[in-house]
Amino acid sequence: MLGDGIGSNVRKSKLINRRMFLASAAKAVVFFGIVGRLFYLQVEQNKKYLTLSDKNRIRENKLPPIRGEFKDYFGKIIAGNLDVYELHVIPEQVEDFRVLVTRVKQILKLSDKDVNKIYKTKSKQKPWETIIISDNLSWNEFSKINYYLYDLPGLKPVISVGRNYPFNESYSHVLGYVAYASKEDLSSNEIINERHVPGLRVGKNGLEKTFEKELIGTNTVQRFEVNAYGKRINQLEVQNGDQGNSLRITIDTEIQNYTNELLAGEAGSISVMDIYTGEIIAMNSSPSFNPNDFLYGIGTKKWKDLNSNPFKPLINKTISGLYSPGSTIKPIVALSALENDVIKPTMQVYCSDSIDFYEQKFHCWKKRGHGYMTLKNAIKQSCDIYFYEVARLLGVDRLNETARRFGLGNIVLKNFFENEKKGVFPSTKWKKEAIGQNWYLGETLITGIGQGYIQSTPLQLTLMTAQLANGGNKIYPTLTPNNKNIEKIKKEMEGSEDYDLPSNYPPLVRNKENVKFVLDAMFKSTNEVYGTSYSSRIEDPKYQFAGKTGTAQVKRITQAERELDRKLDQIPYKERDHAWYIAFGPYKSPRYAMTVLVEHGGSGSSAAAPIAKKLFKKIIDRHEEREKIRNRKTLT
Amino acid sequence: MKNYSTFGEVSLFQKIKSMDFYLLFSIILLGVISVLAMYSTDMSDGNFYHSFNHALRFGVFFGLMLILSFINIKHYFSLSIIFYLLVLILLVSATFFGTTVQGSQRWINLYFINLQPSELMKIAIIIFLARYYHRVQPDAVNTIKKFIIPFIILIIPILLVLSQPDLGTSVLIALSGIAVIWLAGINIKYVVYSLLGLVISFPFVISMLKPYQKLRILTFINPDRDPLGAGYQIIQSKIAVGSGGLTGKGYLKGTQGYLDFLPEKHTDFIFTLFSEEFGFIGSVLLLTLYGFIILRILIIGSNSRNYFGKFFCYGFAISIFFYISVNMLMVLGMLPIVGSPLPIMSYGGSSMLSMMIALGIVMSARIYSREIIN
Structure with missing residues (x-):
């Protein structure tokens, strides 16, 4: 009985040890599998995941590029820039759009018509596309919005670049005008597409359109590190954009204005x-x-x-x-x-x-x-x-x-x-x-x-x-x-x-x-x-x-x-x-x-020649001024 | 050579001398690593709640482990059934009267600790089965009579934990139990049969699963089907691990964890964070440390003269292997997210407690390796 007991005990030990050995071999295989997987993710695919990780944590904020100016022959600005205070919202980022609009309506004292327009725009656009609630805030309104910003998530006060034509009607046909970039502008001009931010204005006509590429300038880009909730943790870098080229044209504003009067x-x-x-x-x-x-x-x-x-x-x-x-x-x-x-x-x-x-x-x-x-x-x-x-x-x-x-x-x-x-x-x-x-x-x-x-x-x-x-x-x-x-x-x-x-x-x-x-x-x-x-x-x-x-x-x-x-x-x-x-x-x-x-x-x-007479006087009177500029420029 | 049992009490010095210091230092090293990793997860919170608690727990439970080491293995043998029943009672009360967190009722509030009995059950099942098979001869293992008790002992906690619901822990309990039963010599064909049974019952299990569990399985199959929802954890975890590269982003420099992209970074996904900061090399070293701990436990088991100690050590070694591999395969996107902590590394008192109890018993098996239990 005892011998039998010993025999069976030996057998039992052998069995357990044999099975344990098998199990250990299996364990080793699994551990090597894990090492292999780690190698695959961390060494083989490292680049891919590094990019994804950066994409996770880095958000870019593109500011509108500052447009180059137009100057007349004498260097007078005939198309300049001004700061425009705008209010943007991306519906996707808003928890309750209705509540937000109601709050904004109160703060800015918007009319029901304005509000309806916002809803109309919203229904026409994709939820991730920016809605411009207002493109014409006063400084007062702009600061008010900034003051209430903490409890209006999704709302974005934006300082945009607007165009200013100091001589109003005089240059409309030569320079054209700028307005919000349309879908056609984005699809037909690669540079506009690349530098576009909501509210960007681009040339629609005249020289503003022809020289878009030179005028548009480059975006200032702010890079932020954000956490999983999209909250900005810190600013990583600012890549300053350049203002677009300023263009001087041959026209003399005085004469141009005068032709406006004559006609x-x-x-x-x-x-x-x-x-x-x-x-x-x-x-x-x-x-x-x-x-x-x-x-x-x-x-x-x-x-x-x-x-x-x-x-x-x-x-x-x-x-x-x-x-x-x-x-x-x-x-x-x-x-x-x-x-x-x-x-x-x-x-x-x-x-x-x-x-x-x-x-x-x-x-x-x-x-x-x-x-x-x-x-x-x-x-x-x-x-x-x-x-x-x-x-x-x-x-x-x-x-x-x-x-x-x-x-x-x-x-x-x-x-x-x-x-x-x-x-x-x-x-x-x-x-x-x-x-x-x-x-x-x-x-x-x-x-x-x-x-x-x-x-x-x-x-x-x-x-x-x-x-x-x-x-x-x-x-x-x-x-x-x-x-x-x-x-x-x-x-x-x-x-x-x-x-x-x-x-x-x-x-x-x-x-x-x-x-x-x-x-x-x-x-x-x-x-x-x-x-x-x-x-x-x-x-x-x-x-x-x-x-x-x-x-x-x-x-x-x-x-x-x-x-x-x-x-x-x-x-x-x-x-x-x-x-x-x-x-x-x-x-x-x-x-x-x-x-x-x-x-x-x-x-x-009777109708045209008398105009020419008046204009001729003006042109000749301006001749010397013009030649001064020419000679100065020629010399240098 | 002395037989401590036969020749009466041995001195504390002798007990300490016969401890496995490789194992002891490995555990301390792992503990230190875990506290450092926990400190890193706390960076984004701005307080050191988790790292402090974790260090405290590790210290207290490590002390408990040392105390448990000095208790003669035969006492564990005789207490095993009571221990199992006690844990079972706790499990029942947690399942029916426990605290509900995130839709799962698995905790008992003991004021100083939120106890999760299912974690203790992972160990209790090994102790019970080790004791059970201690006396069973290999020939008898495959008889119905000797199979029915382990089956009942195993199935009750599995069903209880499954109903909490906690798929991950119930799977680990099942695996731990099956490991011991298999070691005891169950015919391989029964294992095959039961696996077949599992496959057949799969549709029933699926129908029993809660919607979120079904979602997790679907997500595992294709994490990209809902990148911001259920697939988020897997994708973010893979990004964190993958972006770590060969040498890692550096301690406290992991962006995924710091910027809160990693979910459950203190608990189930602690390895992800570790891997992001220490890279492939760090991860492999950590895995090696775990492997070394398993190896030491195996050696202790093989030197044990009693089957109880042997079964327990082997069973626990296999279980700990399961905990590690399920957790790692899960965070590396090779298993569905089922919720299973990484031993000692993960934040959580119950998991740490059950690990330390088990390690205490292992150490006791070492000190009393020549003890013969009749």
């Missing part, structure tokens, strides 16, 4: 260009609007008013308005005819108020006609009959070639505006392609007096005038100051008589005498008796300028209407002619070219 109450456009540097000194379109209205989001009513206004304040007429140039085209027609040796300046045509071509009656604007005309006189007195004849002899295709070379039918300011229009300068080929019809000779005649298919922007006519005034050389219109040395440019232009030699300012004509002839005719048109703008002349040689009027029909005049001979105020506004005036000066040593357009203003000599 007050009219629909129209004024543009002034340096005939050598191509710098635009003023560029205005009337009526305008106040870009500061967009700062806090323009109201629906105001926006509707702007959109439905028949005078089209939102359109930059200087580059996007298309008009028949009327008689302002005549210098180019004359030049083209001379260049192509189609006529001699001495050619005589008899003007007897109308002429029959191809069984159609063509009229001169002057009742009873001009009598016998030569080319110079025909430009001076703007005789239509003479130019029908010139156009007939010249043909539209040769005219097209000269006109295009001088800038008609083309974009003037490349890379500055996305809404600039090309317009049309017709040719037989163009008509075939665009309309699918053959060219009629009658169409050549009316093209010769700037009617028919021709569609020009006012700025194209300014460029054309400038390139005539500088003696017939190509220039490069720009809004960026280039501080070029005028004397150098002049020398280069004069030295490049040879048509084919490469030059920075290549001549646009074969014979510069032809240009001189045309310029002289324009001088006579302004400064001699019977000239169409004689009454707007300035005799002081310092200001003396030369120009050409234009009166563009907006509809075909019927025989009955012609016989009625109505006064301007008897004609419905929309049917009145557009009044044009192109000019350059001072005549002795030309420097500036301009175009004045008054929509439905009647005749160029």
Whole structure:
């Protein structure tokens, strides 16, 4: 029994030890498994989890970038920044949205309408998207909100950057305006998308939009360590952003403001260009609007008013308005005819108020006609009959070639505006392609007096005038100051008589005498008796300028209407002619070219030329100031 | 050689001399590490409530362990049934009249300590079964008669703890019990049968589970299905461990713990925090320390002349292995979050108490290794 007991005891011990050994082996395997898992997580996947850990604990707070400013030629700020106090909320982060809104309503004394708007926005957006409760808090309200912030979780008072345009309407069409970035802005511009924070305003139009990338600036980024409840524990670093580049443009605010005054109450456009540097000194379109209205989001009513206004304040007429140039085209027609040796300046045509071509009656604007005309006189007195004849002899295709070379039918300011229009300068080929019809000779005649298919922007006519005034050389219109040395440019232009030699300012004509002839005719048109703008002349040689009027029909005049001979105020506004005036000066040593357009203003000599006269005085008076800046810049 | 039992009382000096100092120092080392880790978890709270309590408990219970070591192993043998019954009574009262915390009724408020009897049951079950199999011959283990009692003894606390509900502890009690039964020589096919039975009963168990337990199992299968909800713990724990890297972020520099991303960082997820701060190397060293403790217990068991001591040491060694691996596999995202503390490291008085009682008995088995119990 005892032996048996011992035997079984030995067996029992052996069994237990054997099983324990097995268990220990299994344990070792599991422990190695744990080590393996640790190795996998901590060594193999360390990077991944380190990133996740940082993502856990680090929150970024992006502040809105500070936008670069716009300055005029003299360094005056024409678009600056101001602090805007806003109140944002992210619905997702709010415990009880209704309670929060009620509290905010009390604190800010919001109206029921404001509150409804908040709920409406909330229902339209995703819960993690920011709602801007107010974009226009006073400092008082802003500090009040900050005071109550501790029991309003989810509410974010934000100091944002707003735009300020100190000259209100003056620069609206050039600079455009800024407003909250839309979904389209975010998807079309990567930089906006990358730097976007709720409440960011971006350029919607004009140079603000074109130069967005340079203006926008970079965000200041604050990095915080947060705990699991999102509470900020400490600030890790601040990465200061840079303000966007400030841009100086060629425009002179004084002149720009003055053009605004001159066009007050009219629909129209004024543009002034340096005939050598191509710098635009003023560029205005009337009526305008106040870009500061967009700062806090323009109201629906105001926006509707702007959109439905028949005078089209939102359109930059200087580059996007298309008009028949009327008689302002005549210098180019004359030049083209001379260049192509189609006529001699001495050619005589008899003007007897109308002429029959191809069984159609063509009229001169002057009742009873001009009598016998030569080319110079025909430009001076703007005789239509003479130019029908010139156009007939010249043909539209040769005219097209000269006109295009001088800038008609083309974009003037490349890379500055996305809404600039090309317009049309017709040719037989163009008509075939665009309309699918053959060219009629009658169409050549009316093209010769700037009617028919021709569609020009006012700025194209300014460029054309400038390139005539500088003696017939190509220039490069720009809004960026280039501080070029005028004397150098002049020398280069004069030295490049040879048509084919490469030059920075290549001549646009074969014979510069032809240009001189045309310029002289324009001088006579302004400064001699019977000239169409004689009454707007300035005799002081310092200001003396030369120009050409234009009166563009907006509809075909019927025989009955012609016989009625109505006064301007008897004609419905929309049917009145557009009044044009192109000019350059001072005549002795030309420097500036301009175009004045008054929509439905009647005749160029009565509506447009007087404006040009006033403006010219201003421009010349500002000339020295401007040159001071140029010379200073040129020297340095 | 002397037989202490036969030759009367031995001096305290002799008892101390025959203690396992490797084990003793390993426990002290682990205790120090645990207090340091607890100190780190307290950083974000700004007070040292947990580390102070933990150090105090470790000190008191370590003293208790020493006292328990000097008690002759045969007394544990004779007290084992009473101990089991006492713990069972506590368990019943905790289950039906206890304090409810986070939807689980498992604590008895004893004023100086919130006792969790299920933790004590982990040890009581080993003691009881060790005593039971002490006399059972290997041939008899597989008879129905000798199987029915261990089965009942095991199933009652399991069901009680499961109903608290506390899945983690009941699983650990079951594993501890099965370990001893298996050591005693139960035929491997019964283990297979019972595992099969477990698989078959799985749908019933699932239907018995509380919704949060079901969620935990679903979450374990795919932690990303609800990253801010049920999957949060696993994901955050893996991030903490993974971001620790080879050498860790440095003591007191773990961001996951400090910034409160780690849930239950004092208790079940203490290893995560440790691992974040001390990295792969620290974690492996800690695991090695645990392995060494298990090894010492095994050696004590194998040197024990009585089956009670042997069964207890082996059973406890396997159990402690289960506690460690379940906890670690859980925080490393390889097991569902079932709630099981890491021995000595985790904050919690009951767990520490039961560990120290068990270690005291192990040490007694060492001191009285030549004791023969009839």
